[in-house]
Amino acid sequence: MKRILLFILTNLLVMITIGIILSVFGVSSYLNESGGIDFGSLLVFSAIVGFTGAFISLAMSRWMAKMMMKVQVLKPEDNLSYGERQVVDMVHRLSRAAGLTHMPEVGIYESNEVNAFATGPSKKRSLVAVSSGLLHELDENAVEAIIAHEVAHVANGDMVTMTLLQGVVNTFVVFLSRIAAWAVSRLVKEELAGLVHFIAVIVFQIAFSILGSLVVLAYSRHREFHADAGGAHLAGRDKMIHALRGLKAYQDRMQDSQQTAISTLQISGKKRSALFSTHPDLEERIRRLQAG
Template sequence: MKRIVMFILTNLLVMLTIGIILSVFGVRSYINESGGIDFNALLIFSAIVGFTGAFISLAISRWMAKMMMNVQVLDPSKNLSSHERELVDMVHGIARAAGMTHMPEVGTYQSQEVNAFATGPSKKRSLVAVSTGLLEEMDRDAVEAIIGHEIAHIVNGDMVTMTLLQGVVNTFVVFLSRIAAWAASRFVKDELAPIVHIIAIIVFQIVFSILGSLVVFAYSRHREFHADRGGAMLTSKEKMIHALQTLQGYKDRAIVEKNQTSVASLKISGQKKAVSWFSTHPDLEERIRVLRESNL
């Protein structure tokens, strides 16, 4: 969940920044001399801005993750505790088994939530981060499977594929928000039109970005099944199922204890249909069922 949300949030901030700067400096080449819209120029403009936002977000994804989550990177060349050394060796061992030649950075962050994520612009510059809550809650087999799942995300190139998808979504967001903003500015006096146009761009871009994120979330849910399968192949089917069952048990216990923070951190189970559209992960029971029925 952290990997996707941080990427989308960074993308939105980058897109808004680019949009505000271009609007303030009057870069509106898609508006012709008569005040109408040149749709071909707008589409090209939207694609440039949209993919620029997505690729900038990808480029800084690892740095943003470290900063936002306060990830403490474990340097294997320095003195580490036995538990830290074991974690680094585990991640690197699974990465080698997956065929990676450049080892991902390994980090931990202080949080009671049971979570882990992988991010980074490429296989050569990736990060696997694990919460202290996950290390405390799960046994070694479950931790190993979860790390296998995150390594599978890296090997499958999910961040790059998601970036391309986000670029397409961004293009439509920029395109539609400019059309809507242009239409809104036509209903005010000429002297107010530029201000209304800028404000409307920001508002519509946020609204359309939220709607567009549903596509990214749907892709994320789809890729989770592939990452589960990858984690099972890198460790074992039994370990991956055990890890998901441990997460299920944690979720059930959190509900009984009314620990809403812990439940919210999972974003993976027990949602109503409308709420599940905004989830980055499928239902845990569904993931366990699919994995059990796989021919691994």
């Protein structure tokens, strides 16, 4: 969840920074001489700011994941242990089966949590990483299915699709926040209108970004079902169900723990309110696979 929130926060900070810079240099001239709004100019301005924020976050995603999670990248030519070599071989074998022509980077990060994630700016520059806890807690079949799930995320282009969605959400956030700020600035004295508009833009942008994040999180839950289906296709449905049951057993044991899964495109999420969850309930994911 923290990783999703960091992605959204990065978008927000980039949007605010770009908005301020463009305002300082007079680029954001969406207010016309009569004090009204040129909606065409505002929409173009909003799209520039919104999509720039999303694509900068996408470009930074693999680097941020490595830094945050302290991922040890495993290269095939390195002197790897048996377990590390097995993880690399699984990722490469499943990636070829998924039709990927460029193999993802493979990594392991030290954590007691049972999890894995995929991220990166494109299919050619992706990263699939697993936690040490996952390798210790689950058997080989479950690990294979979980890696297949993450490879399916890469093959489905979920990182780019999520970024495009975030760009659209950002555009509406920038657009609506400035309309709301303009309306508020009309309620104060003329000499204070500029300052009030500037502050109100930031406040409304934060508020609308929180609401917009619900759309992003809803898509995050939706894509998990597709990645489960992709993982079942690559590794086998029985293995995928077996892996999700293993995650459910782990989740039940850890439900009172303070540990939190923090990676975008991860296999498992901590239980929380459905609206603010990055992942559907594991029981529902298992049920859909069994019904499919």
